[in-house]
Amino acid sequence: MAAPDDSPVVLDRRKGPYGEVVLRRHGALLQIIANGCFLMDTSDGRSERLLVDAAYGALDGRPAPAVLIGGLGVGFSLAHASHDPRWGRITVVEREPAVVDWHRAGPLSGLTRAALADPRTRIVRDDLVRYVNETSDTFDALCLDIDNGPGWTVTEDNASLYSPAGLTACARVLRPGGVLAVWSAQPSPEFEGTLRNAGFRRVRTEEVPVARGVPDAVHLGVRPG
Template sequence: MTAAYDSPVVLDRREGPYGEVVLRRHGALLQIIANGCFLMDTSDGRSEQLLVDAAHDALDGRPAPDVLIGGLGVGFSLAHATADRRWGRITVVEREPAVIDWHRTGPLAELSRGAFADPRTEIVEMDLVTYVNETSDTFDALCLDIDNGPAWTVTEGNDGLYAPGGLASCARVLRPGGVLAVWSAEPSPEFEGSLRNAGFRQVRTEEVAVARGVPDAVHLAVRPG
């Protein structure tokens, strides 16, 4: 194995509205780093796919549901949603213009070109916290993947999203019976309690085993009808 393979290579580094964002290549993988914190790479999209599928399954056959995806990342969630013709409108909110650029014209375009071209797809450049507080739009499902988990946020401003006020905003953008799905790098019983205290029902957690360490998790909750 060569040193060139072992050492990450920075493809782009930008100062975004919330700090530094970096796209780098490590062997065959593309990785996104924000303010020195590893966010995700292109190695394994199973938990992001579960995020989308579990949200749809919890809707119990609702026809052509609209989904709001919080965070574009490497595009796994969006690509999986557009591959499923059962979804209706697919809206992605991403706050980092660099990440959107990497998908439109950069190294990540190969992974997301088809998803971006899907007529159901809309990309909104905005902070998700701001979006759920200000939008008048509503959705059948909200899939959140903007942090490493409720207790491991990328920026301090995201903390409030998992607190009572933020969860109330998430519920506000959901239609009655709508599903909130939250990706986390580890299961969080405390967050399950927060969801119940915020008025959500049918709270549960699904896990995806990883090669090392604790499993990834998707927390699911339903807004009462």
């Protein structure tokens, strides 16, 4: 028996290296669920676009900056960065092979086909926490969108990324004057304090109103020159 139009339909379900990931369709929307936790859908994307634009704006006109995007998700951040010719190298770190597959040859491919074909784009299959601690690459901007916020992580291991040690690792991959931008499902004054204590300057939060509840937020900090 066919599911009612208002019932989510599972398109793919996989056991990944960090648990179960699910892609489902709910009406016109595509949704990603990780370990039973709703992560994101294709309904809007305003705050993901703000994540990229705010990071670029804080770079004060630096030519062809390199950006590291933490988390591919439904692809809003990547697609928006690729659409902007001012960005230079665009690197996306995604730890779930299923998510990459859904973009390369699955239901999410329509959102990121052009971005993945962009010669500036590189997809790295890795855990972002490990990547920022081990890579020798450096970037002008680091845009993080791997959790629902510093206080609402998808897995326990991700919490270390928002700690003083984790933010120090983020600063390590940033060039002097580089920008860290962190997406959150709600503003966090406590995280602003953690950014300042980790040595970031010009710390601020930009908010995006949502239809219901508290606004989404992008937390920003600049590594000293």
